[in-house]
Structures are given as C-alpha cells and as structure tokens.
Amino acid sequence: xxxxxxxxxxxxxxxxxxxxxxxxxxxxxxxxxxxxxxxxxxxxxxxxxxxxxxxxxxxxxxxxxxxxxxxxxxxxxxxxxxxxxxxxxxxxxxxxxxxxxxxxxxxxxxxxxxxxxxxxxxxxxxxxxxxxxxxxxxxxxxxxxxxxxxxxxxxxxxxxxxxxxxxxxxxxxxxxxxxxxxxxxxxxxxxxxxxxxxxxxxxxxxxxxxxxxxxxxxxxxxxxxxxxxxxxxxxxxxxxxxxxxxxxxxxxxxxxxxxxxxxxxxxxxxxxxxxxxxxxxxxxxxxxxxxxxxxxxxxxxxxxxxxxxxxxxxxxxxxxxxxxxxxxxxxxxxxxxxxxxxxxxxxxxxxxxxxxxxxxxxxxxxxxxxxxxxxxxxxxxxxxxxxxxxxxxxxxxxxxxxxxxxxxxxxxxxxxxxxxxxxxxxxxxxxxxxxxxxxxxxxxxxxxxxxxxxxxxxxxxxxxxxxxxxxxxxxxxxxxxxxxxxxxxxxxxxxxxxxxxxxxxxxxxxxxxxxxxxxxxxxxxxxxxxxxxxxxxxxxxxxxxxxxxxxxxxxxxxxxxxxxxxxxxxxxxxxxxxxxxxxxxxxxxxxxxxxxxxxxxxxxxxxxxxxxxxxxxxxxxxxxxxxxxxxxxxxxxxxxxxxxxxxxxxxxxxxxxxxxxxxxxxxxxxxxxxxxxxxxxxxxxxxxxxxxxxxxxxxxxxxxxxxxxxxxxxxxxxxxxxxxxxxxxxxxxxxxxxxxxxxxxxxxxxxxxxxxxxxxxxxxxxxxxxxxxxxxxxxxxxxxxxxxxxxxxxxxxxxxxxxxxxxxxxxxxxxxxxxxxxxxxxxxxxxxx
Numbered sequence: 001x002x003x004x005x006x007x008x009x010x011x012x013x014x015x016x017x018x019x020x021x022x023x024x025x026x027x028x029x030x031x032x033x034x035x036x037x038x039x040x041x042x043x044x045x046x047x048x049x050x051x052x053x054x055x056x057x058x059x060x061x062x063x064x065x066x067x068x069x070x071x072x073x074x075x076x077x078x079x080x081x082x083x084x085x086x087x088x089x090x091x092x093x094x095x096x097x098x099x100x101x102x103x104x105x106x107x108x109x110x111x112x113x114x115x116x117x118x119x120x121x122x123x124x125x126x127x128x129x130x131x132x133x134x135x136x137x138x139x140x141x142x143x144x145x146x147x148x149x150x151x152x153x154x155x156x157x158x159x160x161x162x163x164x165x166x167x168x169x170x171x172x173x174x175x176x177x178x179x180x181x182x183x184x185x186x187x188x189x190x191x192x193x194x195x196x197x198x199x200x201x202x203x204x205x206x207x208x209x210x211x212x213x214x215x216x217x218x219x220x221x222x223x224x225x226x227x228x229x230x231x232x233x234x235x236x237x238x239x240x241x242x243x244x245x246x247x248x249x250x251x252x253x254x255x256x257x258x259x260x261x262x263x264x265x266x267x268x269x270x271x272x273x274x275x276x277x278x279x280x281x282x283x284x285x286x287x288x289x290x291x292x293x294x295x296x297x298x299x300x301x302x303x304x305x306x307x308x309x310x311x312x313x314x315x316x317x318x319x320x321x322x323x324x325x326x327x328x329x330x331x332x333x334x335x336x337x338x339x340x341x342x343x344x345x346x347x348x349x350x351x352x353x354x355x356x357x358x359x360x361x362x363x364x365x366x367x368x369x370x371x372x373x374x375x376x377x378x379x380x381x382x383x384x385x386x387x388x389x390x391x392x393x394x395x396x397x398x399x400x401x402x403x404x405x406x407x408x409x410x411x412x413x414x415x416x417x418x419x420x421x422x423x424x425x426x427x428x429x430x431x432x433x434x435x436x437x438x439x440x441x442x443x444x445x446x447x448x449x450x451x452x453x454x455x456x457x458x459x460x461x462x463x464x465x466x467x468x469x470x471x472x473x474x475x476x477x478x479x480x481x482x483x484x485x486x487x488x489x490x491x492x493x494x495x496x497x498x499x500x501x502x503x504x505x506x507x508x509x510x511x512x513x514x515x516x517x518x519x520x521x522x523x524x525x526x527x528x529x530x531x532x533x534x535x536x537x538x539x540x541x542x543x544x545x546x547x548x549x550x551x552x553x554x555x556x557x558x559x560x561x562x563x564x565x566x567x568x569x570x571x572x573x574x575x576x577x578x579x580x581x582x583x584x585x586x587x588x589x590x591x592x593x594x595x596x597x598x599x600x601x602x603x604x605x606x607x608x609x610x611x612x613x614x615x616x617x618x619x620x621x622x623x624x625x626x627x628x629x630x631x632x633x634x635x636x637x638x639x640x641x642x643x644x645x646x647x648x649x650x651x652x653x654x655x656x657x658x659x660x661x662x663x664x665x666x667x668x669x670x671x672x673x674x675x676x677x678x679x680x681x682x683x684x685x686x687x688x689x690x691x692x693x694x695x696x697x698x699x700x701x702x703x704x705x706x707x708x709x710x711x712x713x714x715x716x717x718x719x720x721x722x723x724x725x726x727x728x729x730x731x732x733x734x735x736x737x738x739x740x741x742x743x744x745x746x747x748x749x750x751x752x753x754x755x756x757x758x759x760x761x762x763x764x765x766x767x768x769x770x771x772x773x774x775x776x777x778x779x780x781x782x783x784x785x786x787x788x789x790x791x792x793x794x795x796x797x798x799x800x801x802x803x804x805x806x807x808x809x810x811x812x813x814x815x816x817x818x819x820x821x822x823x824x825x826x827x828x829x830x831x832x833x
Contacts, residue, residue, distance in 0.1 A: 039065045040101035046108045048180060050086055055106060058084060059092075069094075069102060077106075085143055086111060114140045115175040117184035130188070133157045142172065142182055150186070158190050162234040165191035165269050192270040196233045203260065203278040207248065215244040216274075233272055235264070249280065253313040256281030284314035287357040293364035297335065302362070305332060314358055319348060323362075329403065336366065337402035342429055342436055343367030370400040373435035379442040383417045383472060387492040390517060391415065394438050400427075408440065410613055415492065417472050418442040420614055421760055446801035447471040448489075451498070467498035469804075475515075492516055504544070507534040518556075525557035527572070535585075547583040551576035551600075566611045576600040578702060591701060593650030600657040600702060604629040612669060616764045616799045617756055619671030619678045629661040629703075633693035643696040657700045663688040663721075680754040688721065689780075690744040704742025707776045708733035710809075710826040723748060725774045726826050727791025727811035734776035736817050745783055748774030764799040770809070790814035793823070 041063055044052040056062065059077040067073040074092050081090050089109035096103045117136055119127050134153045140146060151168050158166045171185040196218050201209050217237040242262065249257035260277035267273050286308055291299045306322050323346055324333045336344040345365045352359040375396060377388050391411035393404040405425055413420040422443030429436045451467035474491035477483025494514040501507045512529035529552065536546035555572030559565065578598040606627040612618035634656040635643050641652060665686045671678035688705050692698060707723045709730035720742050725733045735741040750772035757765040773788035795809030807828035813820060 034068050034070055036066055036068050037097065037100055037102035039063050039067060040098065040103045041095075043095060043103075043105045044108070045105070047110060049110055049113070050108075055081065055108065059106065061104065067102070074104075081106075081108070085145070086141060110180060111141045111143060112172075112174075112180050112182040114138055114142055115178050115181035115183050117186060119186045119188060121188040122190065126190075130154060130157060136184070142184065154186075154188060160234065160236055162193040162232050163190045164194045164266075164272075167191065194233045194270050194272055195231045197267050197271045197273045199274045199276065201276050201278060203280065206252065206254065206280055206283070212245055212248070212276075215241060215248060217241040238264075238274070245276070245278070247317065249278075250316045251313075251318070253283040253285060253315065254280050255284055255314060255316055282356055284353075284356050284358050286310060286312050286314055286360070287354075288352075288359040289362065290360070291362045291364065293366065296339070296341070296366055302332060305330065305335060323348065329406075332362075334402060337400070340369035340371070340399035340401065341366055342370035342400045342427070343431060367431075368434045370429065370434050370436045372396050372398050372400055372438060373430065374437040375440075376437070377440045377442060379422075380418075380444060382444050382490050383415075383442075383492070384474070384490040386520070387415070387417075387472075387490065388412060388440070388442065390520075390523075392440065400436055405438070412440065412442060413613075414610075414615055416615055417444065417447050417492070419445040419760070420616075448487075449801075449804045451804075464502065465498070465500045467496070469498075470495045475513075503538070504536055504540050505538045506536070508532070523559035525555075525570075527553070527555040527557070529553045535583075543581070545582040545584070546579075547581075547585075548579040549576060550579075555604075567607065567609045570604075570606040570608070572604045572606075574600070574602050574604065576602075591650045591653075591698075593654060593701060596649075596651035596655075598654045598657055598702065600631065602629050602631045602657075602659070602661075616805065617680070617754070617759055617766055618669045619680050620669055622666065622668040624664070624666035626664045627662070629659070629663075631656075631658050631660075631693070633658055635694040635697050643694060653697060654700060654702075657702055658693045658697055659690050659700050659703055660693065661688070661690045661703055677756050677759065680752075682752045682754060684750045684752070686723070686746075686748040686774075688723075688746050699744060704734075704744055705746040705776055706731045706734050706742040707746050707748075707774060708735075710828055723774070723776075724826075725789070725791070726770070726772060726793060726809055727813040727824070728789065728817065729820065729824075732817055732820070733774065733789055743776035743778055745777040745780065746774065747777075747783075747785055747788070748772065749788070763801075765796065767794070767796050769794045770811075788815075789817075795826075797828075 039061060042056050042061055044055050047055055059081055061067070061073075061077050078090050078092055081087060087108045088111050089107075091107040093105050093107070094102060095105045114136065116138065119130055122130065134150050136146075136150055147170050151170070154168050155166050167189040169187040171187070173183045173185065175181040175183050199209075199213050199216060201212055204212060217240070218231050218233055242259075246257055246259060256279075258279045258281070260279050262274065262276045265273045265275060287310055289303070289306070289308065289310075291302055294302060308319065308322065322331055325331060326334070329338075332346055333344065343365070344367055347363045347365075349361045349363055350358055351361045372394050373396060375389070375392060375394055377385060377392070380388055391414075392408040393411070394401070394408055398404070405427075409423050409425065412418055412423055419442075422441075422445075424441040426439040426441060427436050428439065448471055449467075449469040451465055451469070470487065470489065471494050472489050472491070473493040473495040474483065474488040475493055476491055477488035480488070493516070494512070496510070496512045498510040499508070508531070510529065510531045512527065514525060514527040516523065516525045518524045518526045531549070531551055533549040534546055535548075537544055551574060553572055553574040555570055557568060557570040560567040560569055576599070578600070580593065580595055580597075582594055584594050604627055606625060608623070608625040610621075610623045612621035612623055635641070635658060641648065643653065663686075665684070667682060667684035670681045672681065673679055690700070690703055690705070692700065703721070705721045705723055708725045708728040709722075709732070710724055710726070722731075723746055725748065731741075734743045734746070750770060752768050752770040754766050754768040757767060759766075769792075771790070771792040773790040775788045777783045791811045791813050793809050793811030795807060795811075797805060797807040799805045805828075809826045809828070810823055811826060812823040816822075
C-alpha cells in the first residue's frame with residue numbers, strides 16, 4: 001500500500017506547476033528506499049520556439065549525470081526552467097528505467113507570443129504617439145511583467161501630459177492564423193486632465209500669495225478667469241517653476257529662505273491642490289565690499305562697474321549678474337575677458353555676517369592674457385569653411401576677447417545659412433602656454449527658397465508667381481566635378497530667378513546675382529540684376545495699350561569700420577527704359593505722356609547700419625538705411641531743348657528723366673523678458689522725397705511713392721516705390737480715387753508689439769499687434785508730418801526656410817477714405833514695415 005501511495009506523490013512532485021505527461025509508463029518506486037540512477041537520456045516535447053538543447057542546458061540535467069529518485073534534483077530542474085519565464089506549464093517525468101539507468105521526459109507548454117496589438121480609446125495622433133512610447137514588439141513573450149511594463153509606460157506618458165487617472169485594460173485573444181500566438185487589445189481611458197484647484201502658501205509674510213502664484217505653473221487656478229493662462233496641472237512644469245520662489249526671495253535679501261514642504265493633494269479625480277510651506281528667514285543687506293588681487297584695474301573702477309552701494313538689499317542674482325556675464329556686457333568678467341584675461345576668476349567671499357549686514361571680499365585671480373591659437377568650425381556640412389571663417393572675428397594670434405566671440409556668433413547667424421538657436425562656441429584653454437583654441441559649432445538650415453504662389457495684385461486680377469532663390473549659391477562649383485549636389489552650393493552667393501504673370505495684363509521677369517565677398521578677401525559685394533515688366537489691359541491684341549519697363553542694375557557694397565563695423569555702404573548704377581503705348585493708367589497720363597519712351601540713368605548711394613541679433617526675430621539692436629538716388633542733370637548740361645516752352649511735348653520733356661530721390665528708414669527692437677521668447681517692441685519710421693534738378697522740366701511722373709495696402713501687391717512694379725499702409729486699399733492713401741498715381745513725398749510711422757510662438761530651425765512663428773500712420777504729399781508746402789491716416793490691427797508671421805517669411809494682418813483704418821470698407825486682410829511675403 002505504501003508503494004502505491006508513492007506513485008501518486010511521485011507524479012505530483014514531478015508535475016510541479018504543469019499538467020501530467022501523456023502515455024507515461026507506470027513505474028513503482030519505493031519511497032522509503034531512494035535509489036540513485038544514471039540519466040540515460042532526456043526527451044523534450046512541447047517546445048515550438050525554444051531549442052531542445054537550451055531547455056536541457058537550463059534544467060541542469062544531462063545524460064550520464066547521477067540523480068537520486070525520489071530526490072530534490074528533479075524539483076530543482078523544474079524551478080530553474082520556471083525562472084526563465086518562457087513556459088506556462090512544466091512537467092518532468094520518467095520514461096523508463098533499465099537497470100540503474102533512468103530515462104527522463106521534459107514536457108513544456110510555452111507562453112504565447114505577441115502576434116500584434118491594437119489601441120483604442122484615443123485620437124489618431126495620440127495613438128501614434130503611444131506606439132512610439134511603448135516597447136511592445138512582435139514575437140515577444142506575453143508575460144505579466146510585459147503587461148505591467150506596458151501599463152506603466154502608458155501611465156508615465158499621460159502623467160507627463162497632466163492625466164493622472166489613466167485606466168488601461170488589456171484583452172488577450174488567440175490568433176487563429178498562428179498557433180500559440182495572441183493578439184493584444186489595449187483599451188485606454190485617459191480621463192480628464194488634472195487641473196489646479198488652488199495653491200496654498202504658509203509662512204510667507206513678505207511676499208503676497210498672488211505674487212508667488214504668478215511664479216508657478218500653471219499660472220491660474222480652476223475657475224479663475226485668465227484667457228492667457230491654463231489651469232491644467234503638469235507636474236514637470238510645476239517642478240521646473242518651483243525654484244523661482246526661492247529665487248524671488250533671494251532678490252529681496254532673504255538669502256536663507258527655504259521651502260519646508262510642498263505637497264500635491266488630490267481633491268477629486270481631476271483636481272489637485274498644492275500646499276507650500278516657506279521659511280523666509282532674515283532679510284540681509286550689503287555693507288562693506290573690498291577687492292583683492294586686482295592689479296590690472298583700480299578698485300574705484302571695479303566699484304563703479306559693480307554698482308552696489310552700502311545698505312542696499314542683498315540680492316544674490318544682482319551680484320552674480322554684475323560679476324559674471326550680464327546681458328548688456330557691463331560686468332566685471334566682461335571687462336577682463338574682453339582684454340584677453342581668459343583665465344580670470346572672481347570669487348565673492350562673505351567674510352563677515354553681522355546681524356542683517358554682510359561684508360564681502362572680492363578675491364580676483366587675473367592670470368595672464370591669452371592669445372588665440374586655432375580657430376575651427378564644425379557642423380557646416382553644406383557651407384564652405386571659408387564662407388563661415390571670413391565673418392568670424394577671432395583670429396589666430398589675436399588677443400582673446402569675449403565680445404569678439406559674441407559678435408562672431410551674431411555674424412554667423414546673419415549669414416542666414418545656420419540655425420541661430422543651434423550656434424555654440426567651445427573655447428579650449430591651454431593654461432600651460434597661455435593660448436586658447438576656439439571651436440564654433442553650427443547647424444545648417446535650409447536657406448534656398450522656392451516660390452510658387454498666387455494672389456490678387458493691384459490690378460484686381462490673379463497674379464501667379466514662380467521663383468527660385470538660392471541664397472548659398474556657388475558659381476565656382478558649376479564646372480567642378482561633383483559640384484552639383486543637387487545644385488552648386490556653399491559659397492554664400494545669391495542667385496534669384498523670378499517670373500510673374502496673370503496673362504496679358506501683367507508679366508514680370510527678374511534675374512539677380514550677388515557676390516558678397518568680391519575677391520574673397522574683404523566684405524566688398526558685387527550685385528547684378530536684370531528685369532523686364534509688361535503692364536497692359538486685359539487683351540490679346542498685338543497693339544493693345546501697355547507700359548513696359550526694362551533695365552539693369554550693377555552695385556558695389558562695402559562693410560565699413562567707422563563709425564563702427566555695423567555700418568555698410570552701397571553704390572549702384574541703374575538704367576531703366578520706360579515704354580508707353582496708349583497707356584493712360586499712370587501718372588504721366590495727366591501730363592499727356594501716353595506714348596513714347598523715357599530713359600532713367602541713375603546713381604544710388606546707400607548708407608546702412610544693422611546691429612540686430614537675429615535675422616528673423618530680432619530682440620535687440622536696430623536697423624536703418626539712408627539713400628540718395630541721383631540722375632545727371634541732363635537739362636542743365638545741354639541747351640538743345642527749351643524746357644521753359646510749355647508746348648514742349650512730354651516725350652521730349654521726359655526723354656531723360658531727372659530727379660533727386662532721398663529715402664530714410666529706421667527700426668528699433670527692444671526685447672522685454674528673459675530667454676529666447678521675449679516680447680519685442682519695434683517702433684519704425686520711413687520717409688521719402690523726390691525732387692527735380694530743373695524746375696522748368698517739372699516733376700518726373702516716374703519714381704514716385706504709391707502708398708497704401710500691403711506694400712506688396714503680389715508683383716514688382718518698376719517706376720514706382722510701393723509703400724505699405726495697412727488698413728487701406730492698395731495705393732489709396734496717395735491716390736484716394738484710383739490707387740494708381742504716386743506722389744513725390746511720403747512719411748510713415750509704425751509701432752509693433754511682437755511675441756514669438758515658436759523660434760527654431762524648422763520654423764519661426766510670431767504674433768503681433770500694431771498701430772501705424774502715414775500719408776503722401778504733392779509738395780513740401782503740403783507736407784505735414786502730423787497730417788496722417790492712422791490704422792491698427794493684429795497679425796502673424798511665419799518663417800519657413802523653404803519659402804521665406806510669410807504673413808497675414810487684419811487692420812482697421814482709423815481715418816477711413818470714402819467708400820473704404822472697415823477692416824481688411826493684408827498678405828505679405830518678406831519683411832515689411
């Protein structure tokens with residue numbers, strides 16, 4: 001009876017966590033007398049994916065091994081296999097016993113594998129994001145650990161987004177097409193975003209609750225009205241803003257302030273309350289400040305630059321700003337670093353704290369002046385090294401200067417080939433020999449632009465535009481082997497091709513080329529452009545009325561060093577030929593000039609200054625331009641024509657156009673706030689005037705100013721300067737009746753307030769609100785800078801590297817013209833002001 005009972009126990013012990021082996025022979029083993037056997041062989045069954053030799057190896061059993069039956073050897077083998085996590089059932093049984101040899105059989109049932117999975121309960125975009133976050137892969141073993149890990153990944157993803165009550169359900173279904181494979185159905189209910197019910201402060205007596213709340217994210221509580229702030233609570237954003245509380249206390253002299261606790265208390269499933277305890281400590285003041293180690297600069301100069309007086313509140317952030325790298329460059333470190341003292345260091349030491357007063361000793365280590373050893377640039381995969389290196393101000397052998405590095409970064413950004421946000425510099429000092437290697441890091445961005453657009457032009461018709469602008473062209477590589485990739489590029493030259501048309505009514509063709517460094521040694525530019533325009537009535541007749549403009553321009557530019565090196569000078573000569581054939585839609589028609597040819601040979605000199613810190617969204621600096629355009633005084637150089645004769649035909653009178661044209665434009669940028677996303681206030685002013693050399697000849701009907709509208713009209717109109725005046729129809733400020741005629745004088749004021757929505761390599765988007773005023777005048781007797789038409793509005797600008805700067809504004813005229821609609825939209829391509 002005892003032996004029969006043992007047989008049942010033996011089967012159970014060998015089965016472990018698994019089902020019994022099938023077709024097993026009945027073998028009776030004496031439980032009271034364990035016997036040692038030599039394993040004669042091992043068979044494995046049920047393993048579709050796991051190799052047999054691996055199962056035997058992991059079990060620890062092998063042929064020739066001696067085992068005791070019954071004993072712990074078999075149970076230990078089952079335990080080892082179970083720990084692998086690959087099997088849902090394991091059984092080890094006895095196949096047969098021949099004398100002192102035992103033959104074992106291992107039967108396993110492998111866990112199912114993942115065939116595929118699906119997610120429901122989310123929008124398509126969120127579903128795709130979740131797929132990127134979780135680590136599920138086909139053919140993975142489906143275990144509880146896998147399910148729990150996936151649930152954890154989903155929860156962490158939504159937790160970062162502010163969803164704290166995420167519920168995830170997993171349903172496993174057998175895949176009928178693939179044995180031992182399962183399909184995982186994941187149902188996600190993310191719930192509602194957690195919102196902030198309230199922030200409760202305790203211990204703050206010096207700073208009001210509402211001022212502390214403004215420092216934290218989110219900036220508004222649930223059910224509080226603030227259209228510019230959200231009450232959605234995201235812990236990462238909250239943790240990021242939390243240090244601002246102690247920073248605020250530090251600026252007020254509470255250097256010992258500490259946060260005793262902060263806790264996030266759930267109120268409901270989608271509401272939390274934040275509780276913060278503060279220990280303010282004592283308020284401190286500056287007392288005595290002394291300097292040691294300064295031999296280069298006298299103490300009085302350092303005191304003046306530091307600008308901290310005895311008795312002022314102990315503001316740690318202000319102290320650090322005055323010592324190290326203030327935004328305006330007026331700090332102690334800049335003073336030394338701009339004079340080559342790269343190894344300079346200043347350490348403010350509190351030598352005495354007495355009551356509420358602190359004495360500081362500024363311990364300076366000046367070191368030796370460093371010289372620049374090597375200058376390298378990395379990251380310019382497209383732009384040639386010499387294009388970047390020629391604008392860098394730090395040169396080997398020069399004395400190290402921090403301001404030169406900052407200016408170099410600005411110049412690299414102004415090239416337009418590199419992402420301004422990706423610019424960086426890595427100085428590598430060599431204290432042993434007093435030199436420094438400087439490595440500039442850049443990130444290429446797309447700079448070439450393709451224009452394929454359509455819009456409504458000044459004639460009220462649809463104008464199509466096709467253009468290609470290569471801002472980083474290389475004429476040197478045109479005939480160079482391997483230079484086309486896919487176009488010759490990298491030398492910083494600019495090539496532009498543009499064609500516009502709306503059929504027979506308007507056609508325009510333009511070609512231009514600019515070499516910014518003529519000769520390659522100095523920033524002297526050469527530019528050449530050719531153009532041809534046809535304006536006509538909407539007719540296909542050969543002799544239809546039309547106005548043609550053809551011409552060419554060649555210009556030379558130079559970077560100046562006086563008054564400073566932000567200045568540049570440009571000189572150009574332009575020839576334009578105007579052809580009129582029964583053309584009455586122009587200012588010359590009032591003079592009876594509807595047929596004939598006029599020639600314009602003019603010389604233009606332009607003085608400009610640009611100190612902005614960013615080509616698309618500047619937050620500091622200014623830009624201005626003053627130009628004068630002159631034609632030779634043909635009437636004064638020849639007496640072949642009597643210009644006092646009022647019967648002289650317009651063709652003869654304006655065969656060679658005479659004029660003196662002056663223009664001025666200026667814009668300033670003031671950034672408010674910290675970091676890259678600054679609010680910017682940008683006031684601007686423009687002025688232009690055209691006068692004649694000879695009053696007997698009279699005012700030229702060409703080269704006048706047409707004011708009103710977007711200033712774009714979606715086409716290039718030679719012979720007229722188009723000036724934007726938002727809120728009014730195209731050209732209606734200078735010509736209220738038709739919008740076609742120009743006037744000799746204009747003035748314009750504008751004020752924009754901009755805020756960036758995103759600033760990056762792929763795109764820059766900013767919103768703006770603006771007010772502006774302007775007008776055009778027939779002569780200086782009528783000129784009145786306060787007699788203007790005003791407008792205001794809002795808009796947005798989008799910069800895409802492939803298409804340039806695009807914009808749309810909605811403006812309301814404050815001094816509407818008769819028949820003028822209320823507000824209207826304006827569309828822009830390129831910078832406008």
